[in-house]
Amino acid sequence: MRKLMSLLFLFTSLVLTAQQIAKPEKANPKPVTDNYHGTDLEDPYRYMEDLDDPEVINWMKSNTNYAEAVLNAIPGKKEMIGKIEEMDSRTASRINSLSITDNDMYYYLKTRPQDQTGKLFFRKGYDGKESLLLDPEKYNSESDKIYTITSIIPDKMGNRVAVILAPDGSENGELVILDQSGKRIGEKLNLVQYANWTANENSLYYLKLNSSEISDMDRQMNQKVYEHRLGTSQSEDKEVFSSSNSELNIKPEEFPILINDKELNMNFGLVVTVNKALKIYMNEADLSGDWQTLTTPEDQVSDFSTTEDAIYYMTFKDAPNFRIVKSGKGSPKFVDGKTYIPEPENGTLDGYAITSDGLYYTVKENGVETKIYFKSNNDDVPQQLDLPLTAGTASVSSKGPDFSDIWVSLTGWTTPGKRFKYNPETKEFTNEPMSSEAEYPELNDLVVKEVMVSSHDGVKVPVSIIHNKNIKLDGNNPATMYGYGSYGISSGPFFSPLMLIHTLYGGVFVVPHVRGGGELGDAWHRAGQKTNKPNTWKDAIATAEYLIDKGYTKPEKLSFFGGSAGGILVGRAVTERPDLFSAVAPMVGAMNTVRMEETPNGPVNAPEFGTVKDAEEFKGLLEMDSYHHVEDGTEYPAMLVTSGINDPRVIAWEPAKFAARAQMANASDDPILLLTDFDSGHGIGDTKAENFELFANIFSFFYWQADHPKFQPPADLID
Known part of the structure; x- marks a missing residue:
């Protein structure tokens, strides 16, 4: 409720003043160089790892204030939240x-x-x-x-x-x-x-x-x-x-x-x-x-x-x-x-x-x-x-x-x-339902297609595509990909009105079942683990190319999101192929894997991602590190990067460092937003209102960047 009220205040202030939303200053780099097994690696934002540093926290807060103001300026977001709430109310309880x-x-x-x-x-x-x-x-x-x-x-x-x-x-x-x-x-x-x-x-x-x-x-x-x-x-x-x-x-x-x-x-x-x-x-x-x-x-x-x-x-x-x-x-x-x-x-x-x-x-x-x-x-x-x-x-x-x-x-x-x-x-x-069962007639026209997509190495990847049966495959549909691809965890199929809300605005919702997940057993998991991790994001890239080739969408209308370890998937897909996407949203994502072991939750994750103590596994960690793959002068698509200040799993400075580096390197005019939740953590335990707000933020941001007419703020409002 505290966060919701602050967002409402920001929105009200924005409407009343109609002033341009000023972009915060970019963070100054302060490079530090480490040597791993003979490889020198420069880290320009190492100082951001000190979350007790007022300079760091103030920069994160100014970026969050800007991100909230921008997101609240997107027309259609409020309507989307209302639609989510109405769909949620159709069952007596969950x-x-x-x-x-x-x-x-x-x-x-x-x-x-x-x-x-x-x-x-x-x-x-x-x-x-x-x-x-x-x-x-x-x-x-x-x-x-x-x-x-x-x-x-x-x-x-x-x-x-x-x-x-x-x-x-x-x-x-x-x-x-x-x-x-x-x-x-x-x-x-x-x-x-x-x-x-x-x-x-x-x-x-x-x-x-x-x-x-x-x-x-x-x-x-x-x-x-x-x-x-x-x-x-x-x-x-x-x-x-x-x-x-x-x-x-x-x-x-x-x-x-x-x-x-x-x-x-x-x-x-x-x-x-x-x-x-x-x-x-x-x-x-x-x-x-x-x-x-x-x-x-x-x-x-x-x-x-x-x-x-x-x-x-x-x-x-x-x-x-x-x-x-x-x-x-x-x-x-x-x-x-x-x-x-x-x-x-x-x-x-x-x-x-x-x-x-x-x-x-x-x-x-x-x-x-x-x-x-x-x-x-x-x-x-x-x-x-x-x-x-x-x-x-x-x-x-x-x-x-x-x-x-x-x-x-x-x-x-x-x-x-x-x-x-x-x-x-x-x-x-x-x-034997435990509560009343809801009806969703607006989803009756949705169709599900299960296809196999050839990845970079010829391996066939299962991909789920959900969309309204009446769309035309002319390349003009907004499309959003969602993925995870770690720990052998499978991504669905699952029923989520919160996710399917995307399809009610003409969007195509896509889940590539990338390697690293468990959809096709333990071998599928191992094929996206440690030094095999590139298969994970390359499977997603192949899916994006398939969607474009088959007329579901085009790069100007294709977005991608994922959370936690899914941040590796999203972050490396966008840093390797920024030309494929109009917008991405790594949520509380593991964006700086080389430094993961310097966090309390890092050592316990070494069996999945590797350790910098091993020369070969260090190479794998560096290859999957989105932060270290941001390149100066690159035209990146719009990004909504989220973090939680109380996050015990992916510490908040990982997304912050990535956002700072991307803002400094970006040669395009597309926004790179950092949205830090100063009241919560990894998403576990978030309230319903917080979840509704999060997904409305993501999808309205994506639709804005896909040029959907319902989600276009005034051209001169955002710096």
């Missing part, structure tokens, strides 16, 4: 983070049209009467910070629930425990990242940050899991799983996680990095025994589940499209197991759930269509489920191996998410 306990207690986050963040609700059974347990807007009335709920963890029988909240996007979690009436139990725990209940449920295991300061290099290093006994002070909590367990060889940048498993009545210790391959250990429920190694990174296990007599491992070892291996309770190691679900021939196994009847799993074909299979406990041959609708994305969830309950969620680019309960005996699906 439900996420649903957790169902053994005895059918439902805990979930619910966001109604009038809510800015999700509130915690509880009900007994699907048809039970719901009650509000926690409203984050009232959680800390003495603070002006905006809190959002990031995790809900009910105990086994749903009598109590642990809730983690974080202020202003900082991800500095505060954990509280509530009973079914919403009454607080015990003290608040600070700096909590995750939590799980112990076997006796009189305690919690939790991972704790070392510092609340996002610039503290030790914030995430050598983290520890503690046990908190209810009714005691956090200062009394005991360290139970960490690098202090020297026999486990937990590295400083690795995250330890401790989970009690009720099926086997054992504790599992997980050692996690951004690399999907888990190290998994097992111990007694009271941690009285020795740790037994179940998996090593060489086993390439990315997930696991248990029953009372077995462990099921999801692995990409010798199976880039994943398979499931089953090990017995008596020989629980991965290496002792046998393949239970083989690697799919025509798709990627991307999720599964176990019930008392058997195992359900999903297979995504070509990254854009998902099918569901069921392997009964009494049948070795999996059967494909006859789904009630074609699903771009599907997921399965259960209460666990002691229950037959199974739920299926289906969605697609133009299909709102639907939740069904499946009956394996009758093979029938029963619609």
Whole structure:
């Protein structure tokens, strides 16, 4: 609300004065030179890494004031926000983070049209009467910070629930425990990242940050899991799983996680990095025994589940499209197991759930269509489920191996998410929505095309294209690309009115499923990782050329956006081929990867992007560094660069340095805006109004640059 009011004030002031919006001064370079493995590398804006420097902060604020004024001067933006709000209001609420306990207690986050963040609700059974347990807007009335709920963890029988909240996007979690009436139990725990209940449920295991300061290099290093006994002070909590367990060889940048498993009545210790391959250990429920190694990174296990007599491992070892291996309770190691679900021939196994009847799993074909299979406990041959609708994305969830309950969620680019309960005996699906289902008749004329585009090296890249069926392929359509391409994370298909709003103004919305993502399995991920990272943005460049060649758009009307690691994708696409785009928006983007390890979140990301300590991986980091690929005298397209001052994942100076360098180097008259959010972080925990504002900013900016008549400010208004 604070940010929204300031934006409204800026807009009002602009209308009243009708004065030209003055561009802030460019930042002065102060070059520093480093030598990496014999390569000299000049860094003209190193001083911006000091976010305590008033010169740096004042420059960021002046750029933000200018960016806000420019964006608020774009006609059509206000109408777009109104349209987004109206579409959002069509459903009574949006439900996420649903957790169902053994005895059918439902805990979930619910966001109604009038809510800015999700509130915690509880009900007994699907048809039970719901009650509000926690409203984050009232959680800390003495603070002006905006809190959002990031995790809900009910105990086994749903009598109590642990809730983690974080202020202003900082991800500095505060954990509280509530009973079914919403009454607080015990003290608040600070700096909590995750939590799980112990076997006796009189305690919690939790991972704790070392510092609340996002610039503290030790914030995430050598983290520890503690046990908190209810009714005691956090200062009394005991360290139970960490690098202090020297026999486990937990590295400083690795995250330890401790989970009690009720099926086997054992504790599992997980050692996690951004690399999907888990190290998994097992111990007694009271941690009285020795740790037994179940998996090593060489086993390439990315997930696991248990029953009372077995462990099921999801692995990409010798199976880039994943398979499931089953090990017995008596020989629980991965290496002792046998393949239970083989690697799919025509798709990627991307999720599964176990019930008392058997195992359900999903297979995504070509990254854009998902099918569901069921392997009964009494049948070795999996059967494909006859789904009630074609699903771009599907997921399965259960209460666990002691229950037959199974739920299926289906969605697609133009299909709102639907939740069904499946009956394996009758093979029938029963619609079980958690809220009223909205209708979007204005999207009825949208068509989805799934095409394969040849990239720079001849590899075929899946691309999703969504547009109104009535557009002409004459090159005059505004088109926007969105991408990510890191960590093996797939980009959709997903249903988002917030994204599809772009198509209501004649635009074409495009998602290239670039290498680095997980759409085509682990090999697809590895093909866009570290020194292979150029494939990621070159796949996007090939997509842009395809769109132009096929008449969907032209460079003067083509835009591109992506966030976080997607900033690498957008930043390098525009620095390599600035002629292809009219506008780009790297959002809280990793723009200066060579310096990534000088940030608290940098070392933990080395398995994905590389380390400057290795000569070859340094070359890869330099090649993917957008900041170091900005060239003087180049005519760059318009840019909207965003950052969050509380961002613990991509520190705010990375986008700031890139914007400063691009402003200084740009030979065109197109604007390069830096928009820093001084009230939030990486986008996690942003309010609904903040998200609506963000996407309206991006799309109205893109339409302005694409010369859409609804989005053209007066020619003499903006400097």
